[in-house]
Amino acid sequence: MAASGENVQLLGIVGSPFVCRVQIALKLKGVEYEFVEQTLGQKSELLLKYNPVHKKVPVLAHNEKPIAESLVILEYIDETWKSNPILPSEPYQRAMARFWSKFIDDKVVDTTWKSVFTVEEEEREKRIEELSEALQFLENELKDKFFGGEEFGFVDIAAVFVAFYVPLFQEIAGLHLFTAEKFPKLYDWSQDFLNHPVVKESLPPRDPLFAFFKGRYESLTASK
Known part of the structure; x- marks a missing residue:
């Protein structure tokens, strides 16, 4: 679970399979987060700020430090919140x-x-x-x-x-x-x-x- 004082945001679009991946991982880990919904076909200022390279969702912002690309985000979640590991240890x-x-x-x-x-x-x-x-x-x-x-x-x-x-x-x-x-x-x-x-x-x-x-x-x- 996100510790007190931690700020976790997920920039996403409802229905995106890549956003869904991140939501499953956060739910499994018990991490509380704010879902910042984006509009299909529009790039919000926050999205452009957090993901200027690909300009797409999902983006996970942990204490305002953004991580993009769903598989990269999954690894970050697993390394940051240790309960219910999703990657094998070997x-x-x-x-x-x-x-x-x-x-x-x-x-x-x-x-x-x-x-x-x-x-x-x-x-x-x-x-x-x-x-x-x-x-x-x-x-x-x-x-x-x-x-x-x-x-x-x-x-x-x-x-x-x-x-x-x-x-x-x-x-x-x-x-x-x-x-x-x-x-x-x-x-x-x-x-x-x-x-x-x-x-x-x-x-x-x-x-x-x-x-x-x-x-x-x-x-x-x-x-x-």
């Missing part, structure tokens, strides 16, 4: 956790977006194939209830995109990619993760998010 396992978290950003997040919001059919099919391959790698990597073992950890938090956002996007686009039949271990993991009390309380409301992206998808497909 160096090799820590390195693997960083590897798979970056894999999710590089191979799942962007590919999911392009497999749904790409007009060109051939490009879309290629992205769907890449996403399926990436999900298979995660399926093979999952050895326990969570990527972190019996309790969720760094990779699980990074993979909130897989658990919450991939099913949302595939429903919007009518895809049948991330299913219990194709990825049984990963699917069971997603249900356990989403139903964990800490995660459940940190997730954005699904319905407005679904409506927002459904609108974007329909306007894209209407322009084909």
Whole structure:
């Protein structure tokens, strides 16, 4: 929990998977913070001051010292507040956790977006194939209830995109990619993760998010 006199702010947008990661970690650690909501498409003065390089959320400001990029923020949170560690203590396992978290950003997040919001059919099919391959790698990597073992950890938090956002996007686009039949271990993991009390309380409301992206998808497909 944030000690007396500590000032913790999270600059974010409700519905962002990257902001959601940080909220899960803060909730798990019991850190009290102020959520400074940003407006989509607008850069507040505070955001530009705290993250002049990328000019995007999330930004965690701890006693007015800003940290940007969600995976970097997760590591900072873990090193600053020691309860409920999210990174493994053993160096090799820590390195693997960083590897798979970056894999999710590089191979799942962007590919999911392009497999749904790409007009060109051939490009879309290629992205769907890449996403399926990436999900298979995660399926093979999952050895326990969570990527972190019996309790969720760094990779699980990074993979909130897989658990919450991939099913949302595939429903919007009518895809049948991330299913219990194709990825049984990963699917069971997603249900356990989403139903964990800490995660459940940190997730954005699904319905407005679904409506927002459904609108974007329909306007894209209407322009084909």
